[in-house]
Structures are given as structure tokens and as C-alpha cells.
Amino acid sequence: MSDCRRTADRLTPYVDEALPPAERADVEHHLTACPPCRVSAEQEQGGRTVLRERAEQLRHESLPPGLRTRCAAIARQHTRGASAAVWRTRLLPASLAVALVLFTAFTVVMLATQRSNTLLAAQLTADHAKCFRVFPPPDRDLDARVAEERLSSQYGWDIHVPPSSARDGVRLVSARRCLYGDGRVPHLLYDADGHPLSLFVIEGVARPDADVTTFGHRSRIWSRGPTTFVLVSPASAGDLTRAVSYVRQAAQ
């Protein structure tokens, strides 16, 4: 390994004065003999000095109004042993806040019994609204194969992701793991003729078909083999027939 390379590898601990004396002397010896490495060292030292001199100012950022209150509410909920759902009430309309509280309270029951379509719909409606609001998807299409690859490599899910279909007015915009709910549900986000549309894929569970409206959102629930699919869209968006039938068909 050349001296320059060896010096470059030790430049950071050198300017941080974290090298043992012998290595330090070794680096200094090379720097006196090698102008390009000396320039690098001076640059790194310069950047370090400016940053550290201004660290205090950089650290000082005034908090946005309400952030402390919301974070304190999250902490309080935790201290009380309840779930940390409070901050979401600031971000979601009242009806959804009710849904969140409801599903948080009943999720355990629901997961245990697997019975209530209404509770499943309420939970996923909350997740649908949360993901579209809190993590607004970028305004461009997501390639379905990229989404599949991402879900597989990050979470080990091997699911089929229906791609965008211009003919049916459907655009795939994001694919994520839903953090809330039971934390294990693949969530595919679509734009259907300008309306937010969510497809949840719940593996290992079969349910009878159902069409439920909760909190202003329509949830279509169906199963294929041991997999349950749930499509959620705002009730005000109309029936979105073409988009829905496309995603239903493509999801199988």
C-alpha cells in the first residue's frame, strides 16, 4: 500500500488527534514530504475547525410550535402504559382519531378472534389515511418490480405488486410496511384517478368477502387461498369501478 493511501486512511484520526504517537509521527513524516496529502490534511482540519467552532449555533434550532407538546403527549401515553396514539390526533381528522383509538383498543381482540370485518376495516382505514398524510408519496410512479424487490429484500415479503395501469387510471406510487396496526402488513399505495387507494396484503389469513364502510372510507375485503386482500379508498371518491376491478384482478 502506498504511503499516500496509508496516510489517507489515517487522516481523520490524525486531525482528531486520536492516533497513537508512533502512528502520528508516521503520518506527519509523510505530510512534510507530500504536498497533495498535506493539502488534504489542511482541508480536513479546516472543515473540522469550522464545524466545531460553530457546533453550538448549528445545534440551536428553534422547535416548531407544538412539537414539544406532541412529543410530551407521546411520552405521557407511554408512561400511562397506553399506546402512543395521541400525536396522530393532530394530524388526522376527528373521525379518524376515533378510528385510531378504537383500533388500538381492539386490535388485540381482533387479531385474536379474526372475526370482525368492521374492526379490520377501521384499522386499515386509519393506516391508509396515516400513510397518505404522514408519508406523502412522491409525485411519480413506482415501478412494480422495484417495489416487489424492495419488499422482499427489506422485509422478506414475496408478494405480487400490481403495476400502474394507465388504461385503468391507476398509478402505483409507493410500497411500504405499515408501521401501525400490527406492524407487519405490506401496504401498496396507489393513485386512482386522483384519489388515494390502498391495497393491504395479509398473508396467512382467509376471510369471507366483505364490503365495509367505516369512517368515510370503503374497504373491500376478499381472500384468495390463505391470503386476504383489502382495498381502501375514500367513500367520497365514488365506486372507482375500473381502478378497483383492475387492482383486484391484478393482485391475484
Place this chain on the structure above:
Amino acid sequence: MFRRRSPRNPAGSPGPPGTDAFSNEVLAFLEPLYATALRLTRNRAEAEDLVQDTFVKAFRFSDRYRRGTNLKAWLYTILHNTWRNRLRDAARDTVDVDSERVEEAASLPGGPMALETPERILLRDSLDAELQAALDGLPASFREAVWLRDVEEFSYAEIAEMVGVPIGTVMSRISRGRRLLFERLSRAPANMEVAARQ
């Protein structure tokens, strides 16, 4: 409040998860977490979301925090992971692309340009704005590395664990980040002088 707390030795050990003592310790890190989130996202609304999400996760997974270990490093790890997941969800821009681009930029020969001294840079009236712009212009992984090292004063090992890369990679990101930052700060006034002369 925060300044008095050494990053490696948080004042006292927080109480067990679920207690007021634990909550208060976590809340004490709100400001530095927000400043870091803002530098990572470069956007106030996103930084706010990121911090809230970090708090939700910190409390939800508080049973995974081991008492007596560094609470600040634990919180920053959650912040980092939440941010990376969002980046991955939001776009295909990856750190690797960033690194390549800068690897090229950072390996350019210094050229005949005379180096500014840090002392002269620190005297500039416009430094705050210039420094923020220069930081924001760094590729994400370098920006994060220099911030965690020079502003938050984490050790190489702590950063490596937080970010999930080897220590050598952490050092080279810090090195490139610092040099690039200094180069940009050195260039800023030179350009202005040229512009003034024309």
C-alpha cells in the same frame, strides 16, 4: 441543558422504560434530535415528522433499550433508521450514488486555488448561511457523518453502529465531508470577489 450532557456519558442513567424518569430523559433530547433531523432532511415539515416518528418508535420499543447504555446513541440510531427507511420509501436516490459522485469530486486535484484559512472563514459575517448551505450541499451520508462527529461529538464506533457501516467507512465519510465542506467554504468568497470585479 443539552450541552452539559456528554454524549458518551449521559447524566445519570435514565429510569426504566414506562417511568417518568425515562420519559423525561428522552424528552431532554428533543432539541438536538430536531436539529439533526432538520440537517438530515433539509426540510422543516419533514424534520418534524421524522422526530415524531422517532419518539413513537422510541416509546413503542422502549423495552429494547438496555438500561445503563447510551440513551442518546440509542435514540439517534432510531432517528437514523427511520430517516433511511423514509428515503428508501420516497425515492431511489441511494447513498451509493451520492458516494460515487463525491468520490469523483473529492479526488479531484486541489488545483492552483489558494486555500482559505479556517480562521478567516470563521470571521465572515455571512458564515452561518454559508455553512448551512455548504452542509446541505453535501451528499446525505457525508452530511450525516460530519454532523454526528463534529456537531454531536459521537465516537467513530458509535457512529458506525448507529449507521450500520464499518468504522473505516465512517472515517472516510467524515474525511470527505470535512474536506468538501472546507473546499466549498473556501470557494464562496473567491467567487464573490470575482463577481465584484466584473
